[in-house]
Amino acid sequence: MTTDQNLVPLRSTRSAPAVFGAGAAIGILGGMIGLGGAEFRLPLLIGLFGFAALSAIILNKAMSLVVVLVAMPARLAAVPAAEVAARWPVAVNLLAGSLLGAWAGASWAVRMRTASLYKVLAGLMVLMAAALVVTHTTTLGTLDLPLWAEVPSGVAAGFGIGVVAAIMGVAGGELLIPAIVLLFGEDIRTAGSLSLLVSLPTMLVAFARYSRDGSFEVLGANLRFTMVMAAGSVAGAVLGGLLLGALPDAVLIPALALILLVSAVKLARHE
Known part of the structure; x- marks a missing residue:
């Protein structure tokens, strides 16, 4: 670990209502497109709450883990368990790469200088914006x-997604779902359930790797902050799901992509 990554406010002093509200806003954004919204939460942790890159990633990963655990029963209830179980080779194929990718990505993040990590995060924000636009404005084939x-191809895709998810602290559904559709020909509904089965162990591996680093103490120091924002994210995701379709994709998707691009610019310039 590089010492400059310790230059963070170890404990957030924001009030619980403000933290919950920020999490809820992120959850609504993600819920309106059927995602957890972690890619929007990361720049908020850095820009609004003042955490340095690595600390923000670790906190984001913890919150993403909570959101995925809460979302999993509802998602699996929406798709028959037998239907998901029948596709287990798809999950295993992707996991063969994503578990290695998660460990590698977390290892790279803790060793990277903070200035470099901000630039890497900015580039990944652009990737997420592109994935968002492609996934929601085109018909994915196989x-x-x-x-x-x-x-x-599944192992390679899983590795790349594992790296991205670990470095950004996200679940990776934004990339897993289109990968499952393109590579394995699954429908979007089934792909969403399979992505949770892949993302959960992938996140746990990245979390385990981060726990070996000194910066992991930011989670213990901000446990209340993390749980309050995670609760807000879950509540917002539920509300966002109810608002699904309230705005046409032609308006919503470009707006969300623009948010990611603006965040990327700010991260690239962050000192």
């Missing part, structure tokens, strides 16, 4: 790869 190409 690559129809032969099995000999499908399996290594």
Whole structure:
């Protein structure tokens, strides 16, 4: 770990209502497009609450884990368990890469200088914006790869997604869902459930790697902050889900992509 990553406010002094409200706002944004919203929460942790990059990533990962655990029963209830279980080779294929990617991504993040990490996060924000636009404005087909190409492609995709998810502290559904559709030909509904089965162990691996680093103490120092914001994120995600379709995608998706791009610019310039 580099010493400059310790230059963070160890404990947030924001009031609980403000923290809950910020989490709820993020949850609504994510819920309106069927995601957890962690990619929007990360720049908020840095820009509004003043956490340094690595600390924000660790807090974001903890909150993402809570949101995924809460969302999993509802998601699995929406898709019959037998239907999801029948696709277990897809989850195993992606996990073969994502678990390694999560460990590698977390390892790189804790060793990276803070200034470099901000720039990496900015680049990944741009990637998320592109994935958001492509996923929600185009009809995803399937690559129809032969099995000999499908399996290594799944491992490679899983590794890349694991790296991104670990470095940003997100669940990775934004990338997992289109990957599952493209590589394995699953429908969006099933892909959403499979993405949770892949993202949960992937997040746990990244979390375990971060726990070995001194910066992990920011989580213990801000446990109340984390739980309050996570609760707000869950409540917001539920409300956002109820508002699903309230705004046309032609308006909502470009607006959300613009938020990510503006966040990327601010992160790239962050000192």
